[in-house]
Amino acid sequence: MIQVKEALAIVAENSSNMPVERIPVHKALGYILAETIYSPIAMPPFRQSAMDGYAIIHSGKHQYDIIGSSQAGDHSSLKLKENEAVRIFTGAFVPHNADTVVMQEHVMANENSILITIMPEQFANVRNKGEQIGKEDVVFDANTLITPAAIGFLACLGITEIPVYKKPKVAILVTGNELVKPGKILPKGKIYESNSVMLQAALQTIGIKKTKVYKVKDSLKATKKALNSILLKYDIVLISGGISVGDYDFVKEALLENEVKELFYKINQKPGKPMFFGSKNETLVFALPGNPASSLTNFYIYVYPAIKNKMGFSETHLQKLTRKLSEDITNTSGKTLFLKALYDETHVTVLDGQSSAMLNTFAIANSLLIVPNDTETLKKGDLVTLLPID
Amino acid sequence: MIQVKEALAIVAENSSNMPVERIPVHKALGYILAETIYSPIAMPPFRQSAMDGYAIIHSGKHQYDIIGSSQAGDHSSLKLKENEAVRIFTGAFVPHNADTVVMQEHVMANENSILITIMPEQFANVRNKGEQIGKEDVVFDANTLITPAAIGFLACLGITEIPVYKKPKVAILVTGNELVKPGKILPKGKIYESNSVMLQAALQTIGIKKTKVYKVKDSLKATKKALNSILLKYDIVLISGGISVGDYDFVKEALLENEVKELFYKINQKPGKPMFFGSKNETLVFALPGNPASSLTNFYIYVYPAIKNKMGFSETHLQKLTRKLSEDITNTSGKTLFLKALYDETHVTVLDGQSSAMLNTFAIANSLLIVPNDTETLKKGDLVTLLPID
Structure with missing residues (x-):
């Protein structure tokens, strides 16, 4: 029996990062970036107006003739003279030799000309090319968590795919002759099986959406056989039940016969003492206690950080x-x-x-x-x- | 222009609960229960052993003959005599007249008999029928959030379906001639469209997984037509762009012509001032600013609580x-x-x-x-x- 602290250290040591895959940006919420990303363009990609108003060459003059307009999406090779202005809108291209945008609230205008009532400073309301990020600049360092804002920023730079750490594939193996599927009639001595849906939901809260559930009867042969194929296909295997000290708890035997290396068995804690943790190649195996509250406790304390570690998170535990x-x-x-x-x-x-x-x-x-x-x-x-x- | 506080109050007033639907328990993570749920069974459904050990009639005697065993899932009509014990495992049925389970760590045993080395108190290690919940007792009150543990508890009572408030269907309408899809070459004067993927990701973080995105050119006719069909099909419509004060911002007109009732327009805040909020029947319309950071800010401040309200949450705002x-x-x-x-x-x-x-x-x-x-x-x-x- 080991202490919680030692158990946590062993789980951390054995939870290496998943391989890297490239996925579409719009599907990357909650993933961790595996490499540094550089910007393919400058942002803004051209000098943009930050306001609806009028673009001018700043000179201190108050009166200007309107010679054209620049809407968002437009691009023109217009050149202004000193007494000329261009009607302009937020996000629109600022004509090449204009240097200032006057807010529309600060002018009096008719169809052909404007009179500035509050004079802006030179360069006001113009967003310079590359003001937010330059071409080839770092967008995000490796190990950044992809949030909604990060997705927006990547997309606004035209980036469509990013390298991330894969999410682990997780299987849940449920053992127990006493277990009946909810919805069926409950025979005497039996109970409803609830740990699989509970663990699936807990996995969903950390972004593991699809988890396959396998059910086996309490026999060494059946458990051994099921584990044999599951261990090949999954990165993390959660086993529910069959791990306490009773005579009928043969899960540990089935694990050892499948060459799962025991890393620890039993932790000096309450609830959640009877837990087995082991590995085979890169696959981690958590044999969780069958009692529901113990099972969920150990999910949060041990499985959660293992998954976060595999996904490349730097903060892997529940916040303290x-x-x-x-x-x-x-x-x-x-x-x-x-x-x-x-x-x-x-x-x-x-x-x-x-x-x-x-x-x-x-x-x-x-x-x-x-x-x-x-x-x-x-x-x-x-x-x-x-x-x-x- | 109104203050943030007033805007929040108007959003709350107009965000009524969604209709109720019955959904499978295993799909209910993150939903709010719409009705009180009562237990169809007692839990435990029978007297259960809390330990691996031996069931006895407590009498102070130290020596007992083993007359049978009770594994998890078994049910027997065994009756013990005073000097008899039954081998028993965690979760298993406790024979009718037994009242105490001795932990296996507290006995010396051979095949046929045990000697108790540490005498338990009477009734020790026996979970009574209905100890956790009685038949017809309240499982959860209406308005409970469905967590992984709640899913586990419902399942262990054999409950397969529950009434919850539906999640709102959300559409995102993106306007802007300046917008180009990421992955394409960026013509001069244009920018990449990023708000739709950003808002989709933000919606995902609060459990709204599928959001349909519609794109229209900056024209009154196109916007009006798109809105006409969208307003019929969705509970919440997010419009990105086209709502600031410029001449080319016709979104508001398209909304009003579609009989969307204006509830407010412009809020005394920075960023995020140019926002329209309105409703048509039960559908809420948020025309968000086109600037990405403003758009995401207003999502968190206004759209987030509206969705939480519709889903039946009692705490609807981001935590303070x-x-x-x-x-x-x-x-x-x-x-x-x-x-x-x-x-x-x-x-x-x-x-x-x-x-x-x-x-x-x-x-x-x-x-x-x-x-x-x-x-x-x-x-x-x-x-x-x-x-x-x-």
Whole structure:
């Protein structure tokens, strides 16, 4: 049995980056850029008006003849004389020798001429070519997270494809003779299988949309066979159930017979103690506890950072927040506790119903409060660390 | 021109809940429950062992004969005598007259009998029927957000479908003769169209996965015709561009001719002033500024809460955080400012490059810092409000 800290270190060490692939920019939300990107064009690509108004050569004169117009999308080789102006709109091309745009709110105009009422400074309201980014300049460094704004910026530079770290392919293998599919009648002694849909949803929250679920009966042969093909096809395998200490828990045996290298088994924590972590080639295997709340806890603590690591994130763990504790907590277990809790801007409150079988508490919690294994008492008002899961 | 606060109130008033639909539980992540849900079964559905061990009738005796076993999924009508034990596993059915489970770590066992080395209390390690929830008890109240844990809990009760507020169907209408599709060669005077992919990505972050994009040329006729069919088919219409004060901005006219009721036009803010908000029947129309950073700002400030409202969320706005300002800020504009900023646990720093055309700042920002229109100066160390967008 190892401590949480050691387990986290082992997971991190074994979660190497996924291979790089080029994907369309419009599908890249939430991916991490694998290489530095350079701009194929200057932005703006030409001198642009920042306002609706009139382009002029700044000279201090107040009166100008209107000799043409420049709408967004236009391009002309118009040349102005000193007393001439061009009607211009936001984003439009500024004629070559014009240097200033007067806002339309600062002129009096008729069809043919304008009179400037508030004189702008020279160069006002003109966006220079390349003001935002020059051709061949760095758009984003490698390891940048692709956000909506990043997608917009890449697209405005005409970039259509980018190299990113692939998302890992994840399989969920569910074991347990006691499990019945929701929607069917529940025979005596059986329970509904819920971990697969729960884990699929948890994976969705970090951008892993398609997860294949495999179900096997509690037998060494069936589990061994299923694992054999799954291990070849997936980057991450989550196994739900069959990993605690009972006689009928043969999942570990099936893993070892499939040459999955054991990296650790059992962690000094509550809930979530009976977990196996191993690897075969680049594929990571998490055999999670069958109890739903334990399973989801260990997903957030161990699987989440492994996936973030594989996807190239530099911050791989759930964010850590510090809050004041609303009540005393005692921990005589000698284990690290992950308690379902509710936090707000200042405080955190531990919820009732911490049993590892209970998911209803998890459903209303917005965080996991960490009580370290060597902390026996925490007092109301103490600053504690929590992991937000909302 | 109205203030930000008034604009927000008008958006909220006009964003009524979407109709209710029943959807499969495994597809319900991120939806809001439209009705209270009651449990069809008790959970656990029978008395379950919480441990791997031995079920007994608690009597203080230390020695027991093993008369059978109960694995997860089994059900038997075994009755124990006082000196008899049943081998039992976590989650398995506890024989009718047994009242206690001894952990296997607390016995010495051979094939036929056990000797208890650490005596448990009566009723230890037995989960009672309905301990987590009783049949017909409330599972979740209406308006609960469906999280991974909620999906797990619903599934473990055998529930397969739930009533939720539909997600709104969103269309994006892009106007602008100056716009060229990324990937094509950029003619002089033109720019790449980027707002549609940016807005699609922003919509994805709040669970609106499929958004249809329509493109029209800058003409009243084309825009009017496009709007006519779009308004019938969608719950929310985002229009990008064509809404500022220039002569060529005919979007507003096309909207009014399509009987879209104007609810406001122009907001006293920077960036993002030129925005139109209106409605036709239950469809909301946001004509967003064409400048990318303005467009994305107004998405977060106005479109985001409208969608959350429609989906039934009770907290509809971006979370508000309070942080200490890292430097002085002056606001002589008389407008509410939304500044791209970086915050950490304690402080917030305004980024360089706040121009409404610049998306690169947005791409590295993790928040929008709010400077109210009537605040002229903010000093280093002042507590300020920000909206996290990470």
